[in-house]
Amino acid sequence: MAADPAIRAIAALDDELRRGMYEFIRDARRPVTRDEAAAAVGISRKLAAFHLDKLVAAGVLHATFQRATGLRRVGRAPKVYEPTGGDIRVSLPPRQYDLLAGILLDAVLAAGADEGARDAAVRTARERGHEIGADHRRRTRPGRLGAERALTIATGLLESHGFAPARDSPRCVRLRNCPFHPLAERAPDTVCAINHAFLDGLLDGLDARSVTARLAPQAGECCVRLTATT
Known part of the structure; x- marks a missing residue:
């Protein structure tokens, strides 16, 4: 199984020299050469190149060849490094606070005049889940979904969102992790109402009519289970 990209990035930054060069490059806010990175941490250019390439391989830095402004175009342009710009976050077990925050922000922005905050959040969660399910259906065109196929597709989508799904039986998927804990x-x-609405919307977006999201709270797990209907 391939390592999580964020875990690879954190592992690469566990070295003091690499972390020092990464911080120098990030703070520079411009492309940085190997010589500059080497000087920043007091090592040779050759050793700096080794560590910088490790950071590139881990997805922490991006490398290009670029000539400094004002220099004559003689020889090959030097290799320069910049941060990739992405966040590096590792949470074990997985958490999806950005998903919940996005739902709540959209609810605040789109709440109706006669709609309470909780109702707006639940409605927005269902809409967000529907968007994810419908987008997957558009991209994959799975056709009519029976219960088995619907549960398989939903399991893959929920795995990527940190729910840690597990097939209790051929007709039931238990969600072993709540990605919004400890806010829950x-x-x-x-x-739990937001969670339920999100999962219900996802199934609706998939047009998975043979599967139902139902509340089934259990300590240490998500409050929702997916069950094939008879």
Whole structure:
């Protein structure tokens, strides 16, 4: 199984020299040459090249060949490095606070005049789940989904969102992780309602009519299970 990209990035930055060069390049806010990176941490250019290439392979830095402004075009342009710009986050077990934050922000922006905050959040969660399911259906064109196929597709989508799905039986998927924990501990009714609406919307977007998202709270797990209907 391939390592998570974020874990590879964190592992690459566990070296003090690499971390020092990464911080120097990030703070420079411009392309940095190997010589500059080497000087920043006090090592040779050759050793710096080795560590910089490790950071590129881990997805932490991006490398190009670029000549400094004002220099004569003689010889090959030097290799320069910049941060890739992406966030590096590792959470074990997985958390998806950005998903919940996006749902809540959209709910605030789109709430109707006569709509309460909780109702707006639940509605927005269902819409977000529907978008994810419908987008997958457009891209893959799975055709009419029976219960088995629908549960398989939903399992893959929910795995990527940190729900840690597990097939309890051929007709039931248990979600072993709540990606919004520990916020769910602070407001379980609200977060579970958002979770339920999100998963219900995802199934609707997939047009998975043979599968139902139902509330089935259990300690240490997501409050929702997916069950094939009879």
